[in-house]
Amino acid sequence: MRVCVIGTGYVGLVTGTCLAHIGHHVICVDNNEAKVQLMKAGQSPIFEPGLSEIMQSATASGNLEFTSDLAAGVAHGDILFIAVGTPALANGESDTRYVEAVAKGIGAHLEGDYKVIVNKSTVPIGSGDWVRRIVLDGIKERETVGNGGASGEEVAKKIGVKFDVVSNPEFLREGSAVYDTFNPDRIVLGGNNSKAIAMMQELYTPIIERKYAEDQSLPAVPVVVTDLSSAEMIKYAANAFLATKISFINEVANICDRMGADVVQVARGMGLDSRIGQKFLNAGIGWGGSCFPKDVSALVHTADDYGYDAHLLKAAVEVNQRQRQIVIEKLQHELKILKGKTVGLLGLTFKPDTDDMRDAPALNIIEQLNRLGAKVKAYDPVVSQTGLRHGLSGVFVETDAERLADGCDALVVITEWQQFRHLDYPKMAKLMNNAVMIDGRNFLDPKQMQAAGFRYTGIGR
Ligand code: NAD
Numbered sequence: 001m002r003v004c005v006i007g008t009g010y011v012g013l014v015t016g017t018c019l020a021h022i023g024h025h026v027i028c029v030d031n032n033e034a035k036v037q038l039m040k041a042g043q044s045p046i047f048e049p050g051l052s053e054i055m056q057s058a059t060a061s062g063n064l065e066f067t068s069d070l071a072a073g074v075a076h077g078d079i080l081f082i083a084v085g086t087p088a089l090a091n092g093e094s095d096t097r098y099v100e101a102v103a104k105g106i107g108a109h110l111e112g113d114y115k116v117i118v119n120k121s122t123v124p125i126g127s128g129d130w131v132r133r134i135v136l137d138g139i140k141e142r143e144t145v146g147n148g149g150a151s152g153e154e155v156a157k158k159i160g161v162k163f164d165v166v167s168n169p170e171f172l173r174e175g176s177a178v179y180d181t182f183n184p185d186r187i188v189l190g191g192n193n194s195k196a197i198a199m200m201q202e203l204y205t206p207i208i209e210r211k212y213a214e215d216q217s218l219p220a221v222p223v224v225v226t227d228l229s230s231a232e233m234i235k236y237a238a239n240a241f242l243a244t245k246i247s248f249i250n251e252v253a254n255i256c257d258r259m260g261a262d263v264v265q266v267a268r269g270m271g272l273d274s275r276i277g278q279k280f281l282n283a284g285i286g287w288g289g290s291c292f293p294k295d296v297s298a299l300v301h302t303a304d305d306y307g308y309d310a311h312l313l314k315a316a317v318e319v320n321q322r323q324r325q326i327v328i329e330k331l332q333h334e335l336k337i338l339k340g341k342t343v344g345l346l347g348l349t350f351k352p353d354t355d356d357m358r359d360a361p362a363l364n365i366i367e368q369l370n371r372l373g374a375k376v377k378a379y380d381p382v383v384s385q386t387g388l389r390h391g392l393s394g395v396f397v398e399t400d401a402e403r404l405a406d407g408c409d410a411l412v413v414i415t416e417w418q419q420f421r422h423l424d425y426p427k428m429a430k431l432m433n434n435a436v437m438i439d440g441r442n443f444l445d446p447k448q449m450q451a452a453g454f455r456y457t458g459i460g461r
Helices: 010-021 033-040 051-060 070-076 097-109 127-142 152-159 177-182 194-208 228-259 263-271 292-305 311-335 361-371 401-405 418-422 425-431 446-451
Strands: 002-006 025-029 064-067 079-082 115-119 163-167 187-190 223-226 342-346 375-379 410-413 436-439 455-457
Touching: 002 010, 002 070, 002 097, 010 025, 010 051, 010 064, 010 079, 010 177, 025 070, 033 064, 051 064, 051 177, 070 097, 079 097, 079 194, 097 115, 097 127, 115 127, 115 194, 127 152, 127 163, 127 228, 163 194, 163 228, 187 194, 187 228, 194 223, 223 228, 228 263, 228 292, 228 311, 292 311, 311 361, 311 410, 311 436, 311 455, 342 361, 342 401, 361 375, 375 401, 401 425, 425 446, 436 446, 446 455
Parallel strands: 002 025, 002 079, 025 064, 079 115, 115 163, 187 223, 342 375, 342 410, 410 436, 436 455
Antiparallel strands: 163 187
């Protein structure tokens, strides 16, 4: 099928590339010209395991193209994905201005045959109908001559433009985005037009039938067809649930810390209950990234707009904010005065296998340590001093873990990168002023760390 994906970030680029890989003809559009040039040269602007390889093969096969020309993308696609960012505004509300600009742009160029416009971006509940209206506004604005007081709907009908909006929320995880696209737990399609839903099912058929799955013998991927608002709500509710689950175990960890219980053992004992499950029960410095914080805030905000005070979600956010402070408290407990001390952060990104620093707990922790007069160094396998983005300041990024340890008074595990399991910890301990290890992800083995010469503290253990 002919597909256009607008916005080539973590979601758009992965979606466009994977759809091209399974045989569709995809044009990816981005208004960032530098990014487009990079992608045309076969390079991925983001770090995502496996992405570059399939990007290059799909481009070579002619199935994947990149452009900054929205008109060309809209003319090409029978299915047009909107995959631009929806960051949080200061009041927690979702900033939909990029979606609005794209919807307007689609309206300005929409011609001829029936098209499906897909909201892949995480958009506030009710946005499906709103996007339809913005597209119609775009159509109306370009067709001013002879259309006087006609509505966008009437103008579209008159010039023979037909389209429907479908909500198709994305559940991929950064760090395993390609894997998740080929091995989804479910595909959610929200809309009120059966032709549009049928086109989306056809688009995803190879994935639904698990032709590109790791385990092709599994039953077909469940497709959940709903109305527009329910599909939008599924995305928010799923992320809010996962964030709350982490905040829950962090609350338990803080109680464990006071009682002398070990939250790692507690979580295992809880998670073996099939009603609970093991996932998202790792206590630590809390959730971050480009999705959980903004999606939970947006849901709280929407609830508020509709007269509901979302107590539980607000508490999940509060527990998460407090959790970032716990690292500072543990450092103060170990080192007493932080002014003049050097703290080394193992990892910077909000989770392993990504270069995404948006709302990473490291940002808060660096800010607080700087405020308390500590010098902060870091080492991260993908974030370098020159590659620092998103306004990260007050930290010097070393090129390896041993340089990081050298002269530090404490190390803090911020991100559970697998390679951190195999560092030469006895050597690192010897290079430090004070061999203090605060494990913000309960990732390392306390006994091994003690044997390596560290004073080890985890979260709730
Ligand atoms: P991103 O910020 O990485 O990428 C957005 C892209 O859109 C950028 O490349 C930007 O240049 C481009 N863009 C902005 N305005 C444009 C315009 N007018 N025309 C063309 N391109 C434009 O965002 P992301 O992380 O990929 O997230 C996209 C959406 O998907 C968000 O709503 C997010 O909540 C949702 N989502 C993200 C994830 C994730 O893990 N990142 C997972 C699920 C859902």
